[in-house]
Amino acid sequence: MPDPxxxxxxxxxxxxxxxxxxxxxxxxxxxxxxxxxxxxxxESGSGKSVTAKTLMNLLPRTAEVDGNIIFEGDDVRAVxxxxxxxxxxxxxxxxxxxxxxxxxxxxxxxEQITETLRYHLGDDKAxxxxxxxxxxxxxxxxxxxxxxxxxxxxxxxxxxxxVVIAMALACEPSLLIADEPTTAxxxxxxxxxxxxxxxxxxxxxxxxxxxxxxxxxxxxxxDDVAVMYGGRLVERAPTETLFADSRHPYTEALLRTIPxxxxxxxxxxxxIAGRPPELIDPAEECAFAPRCRYAQPDxxxxxxxxGGVRGQHEFACFHPANTDRGRQALxxxxxxxxxxxxxxxQANAGVN
Amino acid sequence: MARFIARRVVxxxxxxxxxxFIAFGALNFLGDPLxxxxxxxxxxxxxxxxxxxxREDSYTSIxxxxxxxxxxxxxxxxxxLDKPVIQRYxxxxxxxxxxxxxxxxxxxxxxxxxxxxxxxxxxxxxxxxQIIALAVAIxxxxxxxxxxxxxxxxxxxxxxxxxxxxxxxxLGVIVLQFFALRNQWLPASFDDTSIGTRIHSLILPAxxxxxxxxxxxxxxxxxxxxxxxxxxFVHMARAKGMTDRHIMTRHALRPSLFSLITVFGVSTGALIxxxxxxxxxxxxxxxxxxxxxxxxxxxxxxVLGSVVVIATGFVVINFFVDxxxxxxxxxxxxx
Ligand SMILES: Nc1ncnc2c1ncn2[C@@H]1O[C@H](COP(=O)(O)OP(=O)(O)OP(=O)(O)O)[C@@H](O)[C@H]1O
Ligand code: SF4
Ligand SMILES: [Mg+2]
Numbered sequence: 298m299p300d301p302x303x304x305x306x307x308x309x310x311x312x313x314x315x316x317x318x319x320x321x322x323x324x325x326x327x328x329x330x331x332x333x334x335x336x337x338x339x340e341s342g343s344g345k346s347v348t349a350k351t352l353m354n355l356l357p358r359t360a361e362v363d364g365n366i367i368f369e370g371d372d373v374r375a376v377x378x379x380x381x382x383x384x385x386x387x388x389x390x391x392x393x394x395x396x397x398x399x400x401x402x403x404x405x406x407x408e409q410i411t412e413t414l415r416y417h418l419g420d421d422k423a424x425x426x427x428x429x430x431x432x433x434x435x436x437x438x439x440x441x442x443x444x445x446x447x448x449x450x451x452x453x454x455x456x457x458x459x460v461v462i463a464m465a466l467a468c469e470p471s472l473l474i475a476d477e478p479t480t481a482x483x484x485x486x487x488x489x490x491x492x493x494x495x496x497x498x499x500x501x502x503x504x505x506x507x508x509x510x511x512x513x514x515x516x517x518x519x520d521d522v523a524v525m526y527g528g529r530l531v532e533r534a535p536t537e538t539l540f541a542d543s544r545h546p547y548t549e550a551l552l553r554t555i556p557x558x559x560x561x562x563x564x565x566x567x568x569i570a571g572r573p574p575e576l577i578d579p580a581e582e583c584a585f586a587p588r589c590r591y592a593q594p595d596x597x598x599x600x601x602x603x604g605g606v607r608g609q610h611e612f613a614c615f616h617p618a619n620t621d622r623g624r625q626a627l628x629x630x631x632x633x634x635x636x637x638x639x640x641x642x643q644a645n646a647g648v649n
Numbered sequence: 650m651a652r653f654i655a656r657r658v659v660x661x662x663x664x665x666x667x668x669x670f671i672a673f674g675a676l677n678f679l680g681d682p683l684x685x686x687x688x689x690x691x692x693x694x695x696x697x698x699x700x701x702x703x704r705e706d707s708y709t710s711i712x713x714x715x716x717x718x719x720x721x722x723x724x725x726x727x728x729x730l731d732k733p734v735i736q737r738y739x740x741x742x743x744x745x746x747x748x749x750x751x752x753x754x755x756x757x758x759x760x761x762x763x764x765x766x767x768x769x770x771x772x773x774x775x776x777x778x779q780i781i782a783l784a785v786a787i788x789x790x791x792x793x794x795x796x797x798x799x800x801x802x803x804x805x806x807x808x809x810x811x812x813x814x815x816x817x818x819x820l821g822v823i824v825l826q827f828f829a830l831r832n833q834w835l836p837a838s839f840d841d842t843s844i845g846t847r848i849h850s851l852i853l854p855a856x857x858x859x860x861x862x863x864x865x866x867x868x869x870x871x872x873x874x875x876x877x878x879x880x881x882f883v884h885m886a887r888a889k890g891m892t893d894r895h896i897m898t899r900h901a902l903r904p905s906l907f908s909l910i911t912v913f914g915v916s917t918g919a920l921i922x923x924x925x926x927x928x929x930x931x932x933x934x935x936x937x938x939x940x941x942x943x944x945x946x947x948x949x950x951x952v953l954g955s956v957v958v959i960a961t962g963f964v965v966i967n968f969f970v971d972x973x974x975x976x977x978x979x980x981x982x983x984x
Contacts, residue, residue, distance in 0.1 A: 355884060355887055382890075384890065385888060386890025386891070390889060390890070391884075391885075391888040392885070392888070393881045393884060393885055398881035399881045399882055399885045400882055401882040401900050402904065403977065404899075412889070412899070413891070416892075416895070448980070450979065450980045461885070464889065465888075465889075467889075
C-alpha cells in the first residue's frame with residue numbers, strides 16, 4: 298500500500314496562557330488517503346480547529362506544537378520554517394465556512410480569487426481574471442464575468458459561499474480543509490455548500506477534511522470519521538462502521554444527539570449531560586469519565602490508550618460500547634443508579 | 650451624490666453661522682476694539698459721564714484741538730461700533746456673503762488680503778504636518794500590529810505615549826534648541842525666499858506638529874488592525890498562502906483605517922490650535938500668529954475672517970473624509 302497522502306503523528310498543541318497551559322491537542326494520530334474525505338467531529342472546544350490550524354500553519358506564534366505532520370512527502374512543520382511559499386493555498390488549503398466573514402468586504406470578488414493565481418502561479422492580470430471567471434462558472438455562479446467586479450456585499454449568501462469555494466480551488470489544491478463554524482449559519486445553506494464541495498472534490502480527486510460538530514453532517518459524505526474529545530481522538534472508523542457499531546461512549550452519546558431516519562421524527566434528541574473537559578492541568582484519567590454512563594474505577598486511574606484495529610476501527614476506551622465489557626459496565630452502573638463519578642443514570646435513557 | 654453634497658453645504662452654512670455668531674459675541678463681550686484704536690480711555694465709562702455732563706471732556710490725545718470723547722465717537726462711527734452687536738453681526742454677515750471680509754482695525758488692510766498672504770504658509774505647515782504624521786504612523790502602526798506584543802511594538806507604545814504626553818510647545822522648544830540652535834541642521838525660522846526654502850524651513854515645525862498626531866494615528870491604527878487580524882477573511886488569506894506583507898497591506902490595512910480617517914478629519918482642529926503655538930516658536934508669519942495678534946488687539950474683522958476661513962476648511966476636510974469612507978468601504982457606497 299502506498300503511503301497515505303497525509304499522516305499526522307502524535308500531534309500535541311499547547312497554548313501557554315496566564316491561567317495556565319491549555320492542552321488543546323493531546324497526541325492525535327490519523328492518516329488520510331488521497332481522494333478521501335475525513336470527518337473530524339466533536340463538541341465545541343475539542344480541538345478540531347486547532348488541529349486544522351496546525352496543518353495550515355495558522356496557529357498564533359505562542360502555540361507550542363509537537364509531533365509529525367507528513368503531507369505528500371513533505372514535513373509540514375519543517376515547511377513552515379523553511380520555504381513557506383507556494384505550499385499553503387496551492388497544495389493544501391482551508392475554507393472557513395461562514396460566507397459572511399470569509400471574504401474581504403473591501404475587495405472585489407474577482408481580485409480575491411486572482412490574487413492567489415497571480416502570487417502562486419505567476420499569472421498575469423488578464424489570464425488570472427479569465428481563470429477566475431472560469432472558476433466561478435464551475436462552482437455555479439451565474440453571470441461570472443459580472444461577479445468578478447462586484448464586492449461581496451453585492452452578492453447573496455449562497456453566491457458568496459461559491460466565491461469562497463472558487464477562491465480555495467483556484468490553485469487546484471490536493472487537500473482542502475473545511476471548518477464549519479459552531480455558530481451555524483443557515484442549516485440549509487450550509488448543506489448546499491457541503492454538497493457542492495463534495496461534488497467538486499470528487500471531480501477533481503481532491504482529498505478533504507470536514508470539521509463539524511454534527512455527526513449527521515459527516516454521514517453520507519465522509520469516508521472516515523474521527524471523533525475528538527478534550528483534544529484527543531477518541532474513536533476513528535469508516536463512517537458506516539461508526540454509525541452502525543460505535544465503540545466509544547462519547548460517540549454513542551453524539552449519535553443520540555442527531556435525528557435518525559429509523560426513529561419516529563418526534564423522538565427527543567438528548568443533549569450530552571455535563572460540561573466539556575478542563576484543558577488546563579487535566580487529571581490523569583479518561584477525560585469523558587465525569588459524563589460517561591459506562592465509567593468504572595479503572596477509568597479514573599489512567600488515560601485510556603488508543604486500541605482496536607489499527608487503521609480500521611480505533612477507539613480509546615476501557616469499557617467500549619457494543620462489547621461485552623461495555624455492557625457489563627453499563628449494567629453494573631444501571632443497577633447502582635449511578636457511575637463511579639457520581640453521574641446519575643437511568644435505564645430508560647435508551648441503550649442501543 | 651448631489652444629495653450628499655447639498656447636505657454638506659447646508660451643514661457648512663450652519664457651522665459657519667454658529668461659529669461666527671459665537672466668535673462675534675465672545676469678542677464683543679470680552680474685549681473692546683476701541684481701546685486699541687484710540688487708547689485706554691475708551692474702555693471706561695468716561696465718555697458716558699462726559700455726555701451726561703458729569704465731567705469735562707479732556708484733551709489728552711495727539712490732536713488736542715478736539716476732545717477725547719469726540720475722537721472716540723468718530724472712531725465708533727467709522728468702524729460701525731456705535732450700532733448694537735446683533736445689528737453689527739448681521740451687517741458683517743451680509744458683507745461676508747458678498748465676499749467682503751472687512752478691513753483690519755489695526756492695519757486698515759482688507760482682511761481678505763491678510764488672509765491671502767498668511768494662510769498659504771499655515772496651510773503648507775499643516776499639510777506637511779499631516780503628511781509627516783501619516784508617513785510615520787501608517788508603517789509603524791502596521792508593523793507594530795504585525796508584531797503585537799513584541800519588542801518593537803512595546804518600544805513604539807512607549808514612544809507614542811511619550812509623544813502624546815509632551816505638550817506641543819515643549820516639544821517645539823526642545824526641537825528648536827537641538828536641531829536649529831545648538832546644531833544648525835535645519836533653519837530656526839521661516840524662510841520665504843522660494844518654495845524650496847519654504848519647505849526646508851517648515852520641516853522642523855511640521856515634524857513637531859505631525860509627531861503629536863502621528864502618535865494618535867499609530868495607536869488607533871494598531872488597535873483597529875489587531876481587530877481586523879482576527880477576522881475570518883484574514884485567516885482565509887493566510888490559508889490561501891498569501892504573504893504576511895500582502896495580508897497586512899492588501900487585506901487588513903484598508904478595513905482598519907476608519908478610526909484613523911475620522912481622527913484625521915477631527916485633528917485638523919487640533920492642528921490649527923497647535924499651529925498657533927508652533928508658528929510663534931518657529932517665527933512663521935502664518936494665520937496662527939496673525940490670529941493671536943488680532944485677538945490680543947481685539948481686531949474683530951481679522952479674527953472673524955480667519956475663523957470663517959478655518960471653519961470652512963474644517964467642514965471641507967471632513968467632507969473629503971466622508972468621501973474617503975466611501976472609497977474605503979464599498980458598503981458605505983451602497984447605502
Ligand atoms: N490561541 C489560543 N490560545 C489559548 N487557547 C486556545 C487558543 N486557540 C484555541 N484555544 C483553546 O483550545 C481549545 C480547542 O479549541 P478549538 O478551536 O480547536 O475547538 P473546536 O473543536 O474547533 O471548537 P468549535 O467547535 O467551537 O470550533 C479550546 O479550549 C480553546 O479555548
Ligand atoms: S468507559 Fe471509561 S474509558 Fe471508556 S469513555 Fe467511559 S470513562 Fe472513558
Ligand atoms: Mg472550531
